[in-house]
Amino acid sequence: MTQQNDTTTPKSEFWAGVKAELPILFGVIPFGLIFGVLATTAGLPPLVAWSTSSLVFAGSAQFLALPLFSAGAPAVILIMTTFIINLRHLLYSASLAPFAQPLSRGWKTLLAYLLTDEAFVPTILHYHQSDQPSTHKHWFWLGAGLTLWLNWQIVTGIGILVGQQLPSGLGLEFTLSLTFIGMIVPTLKKWPEIGAAVSAGVTAVAVSGLPYRLNLMVAAVVGIFTGLLLESLTRRESIGQTQEVQL
Amino acid sequence: MMTPLQLMLTILAMGLVTFLIRLSFIALSDRIALRPLVRRGLTYVPPAVLAAIVFPDMLLSEGVLNLSWQNPFLLAGLGGILAAWWSKNVLVTMVVGMLILWGIQWITA
Numbered sequence: 001m002t003q004q005n006d007t008t009t010p011k012s013e014f015w016a017g018v019k020a021e022l023p024i025l026f027g028v029i030p031f032g033l034i035f036g037v038l039a040t041t042a043g044l045p046p047l048v049a050w051s052t053s054s055l056v057f058a059g060s061a062q063f064l065a066l067p068l069f070s071a072g073a074p075a076v077i078l079i080m081t082t083f084i085i086n087l088r089h090l091l092y093s094a095s096l097a098p099f100a101q102p103l104s105r106g107w108k109t110l111l112a113y114l115l116t117d118e119a120f121v122p123t124i125l126h127y128h129q130s131d132q133p134s135t136h137k138h139w140f141w142l143g144a145g146l147t148l149w150l151n152w153q154i155v156t157g158i159g160i161l162v163g164q165q166l167p168s169g170l171g172l173e174f175t176l177s178l179t180f181i182g183m184i185v186p187t188l189k190k191w192p193e194i195g196a197a198v199s200a201g202v203t204a205v206a207v208s209g210l211p212y213r214l215n216l217m218v219a220a221v222v223g224i225f226t227g228l229l230l231e232s233l234t235r236r237e238s239i240g241q242t243q244e245v246q247l
Numbered sequence: 248m249m250t251p252l253q254l255m256l257t258i259l260a261m262g263l264v265t266f267l268i269r270l271s272f273i274a275l276s277d278r279i280a281l282r283p284l285v286r287r288g289l290t291y292v293p294p295a296v297l298a299a300i301v302f303p304d305m306l307l308s309e310g311v312l313n314l315s316w317q318n319p320f321l322l323a324g325l326g327g328i329l330a331a332w333w334s335k336n337v338l339v340t341m342v343v344g345m346l347i348l349w350g351i352q353w354i355t356a
Contacts, residue, residue, distance in 0.1 A: 023336060023337040023338045024337050026337060026338045026341050027337060027341050044254075045251070048251070048254055048255065048258070051255070051258060052258055052261070052262075055258050055259060055261070055262035056258065056261050056262045056265055057262070057265070058265050060300065061261070061265065065261065069254075072249075075249070075253065075256070075257040075260065078257050078261060079257065079260050079261055079264055082261040082264050082265060083264050083268070086264070086265045086268050086269075087268060088292065088296040089265070089268045089269045090268050090271055090272070091289050091292035091296075092269070092292070092293075093268065093269055093270065093271050093272040093273050094271075094272040094285075094286075094289055095289045095290070095292070096272075096273065097272035097273050097275075097276035098276060100273045100276065101276045105274075108270070108273050108274055109270065109274075111273065112266065112269040112270035112273045112274070113266055113269065113270075115269040115273075117293075117297070120293070121293060124293070170349070171319070171320070171323075171345075171348050171349070171352065174304060174320060174323065174324075174344070174345070174348060175341060175344075175345065176300075176304075177300065177301045177304040177305065177320075177324065177327075178323075178324075178327045178340055178341045178344040178345065179337060179340075179341065180297040180300060180301050181301055181324065181327045181328055181331050181340055181344070182327070182330075182331045182336065182337030182338075182339075182340030182341060183297070183337060184293060184294055184297045184298070184331075185328055185331035185332050185340075186331060186332065186335040187293075187294070188294060192291070193290075193291065193294050194294075196291035196294045196295045196298075197294035197295060197297075197298040198298065199295075200294070200295035200296070200298045200299045200302075201298035201299060201301065201302030202302065203299070204298070204299035204300070204302050204303050205302050205303050205306050205307060205312065208303050208307055208310065209310070215299065215303070216296065216299050216300065219295065219296075219298075219299035220292060220295045220296050220299060222295075223291055223292075223294065223295025223296075223298065223299070224288045224289075224291045224292060224295055225288075226291075227288070227290070227291030227294075227295070228284070228287060228288055228291070231287065
């Protein structure tokens with residue numbers, strides 16, 4: 001049945017992924033520029049700073065590593081901080097793993113390299129659209145991921161070249177948060193999801209004093225458990241309702 | 248500062264750590280089966296983690312809780328949330344949020 005309804009091609013899925021990624025780029029562009037500017041002021045050689053965009057390819061980790069680099073933090077601290085900040089990708093990996101299972105090892109390696117926040121959100125939403133059956137959805141993932149990758153290489157490069165010519169204090173770094181708001185708010189439809197977001201956000205603020213942005217991990221755990229708790233409460237309610245109907 | 252070699256090795260290690268995290272479940276999914284509870288829990292990861300990045304940006308000024316109406320990031324974030332909810336569009340969210348932020352910065356400057 002899936003085969004019959006499947007009118008997509010690798011090409012159509014790829015371009016759908018590119019298209020889904022484009023609006024997200026508007027938040028990534030200023031953030032990438034700012035990263036480039038700050039990387040040069042942190043004292044990193046331009047090419048070394050730019051190499052993090054392809055070797056690490058994780059905006060928030062690259063960003064948060066800058067003050068550690070200029071403070072002369074030991075390598076162990078930098079690697080540990082990167083691990084903690086990017087640990088959320090473990091959960092992205094697990095969410096997409098069932099869909100990636102039929103793919104070859106080469107595909108898995110490539111798609112894992114491209115698995116950022118900004119590629120994950122449209123991709124997981126696309127996989128969950130059950131009204132659109134397709135056996136080519138990994139091409140959507142590739143399209144979204146490659147678009148973000150290419151854009152990230154270009155804008156961080158420009159940021160490094162432009163360097164100190166951009167005025168600071170414009171609050172341009174807030175564009176990253178606004179991008180996340182634009183990606184996640186429209187997906188909050190049920191109480192468990194809203195509860196997960198709000199409880200995690202409040203927790204992240206409450207324990208923001210923890211070192212190495214450990215507050216992110218604590219907040220994630222609180223958010224997940226709040227979501228599961230609210231889910232079990234609402235499910236009990238809906239089971240009660242169906243029983244009434246049967247009576 | 249580190250030597251250029253130390254610097255590049257550190258960056259390579261940071262990249263390897265990031266890549267292995269992203270690859271983990273994707274590479275091992277045929278050997279590890281996720282329990283239904285774990286899978287349901289995972290659906291709450293994106294809202295939880297992204298909110299955990301956004302809330303401190305909106306509510307903290309220099310690491311201190313700032314709930315005042317003069318906190319431009321709080322107002323810009325709230326405007327962005329309303330815009331995102333109403334428009335379901337990242338670009339609209341961005342424009343509304345940044346205009347509010349710059350507007351308040353301009354008024355209070």
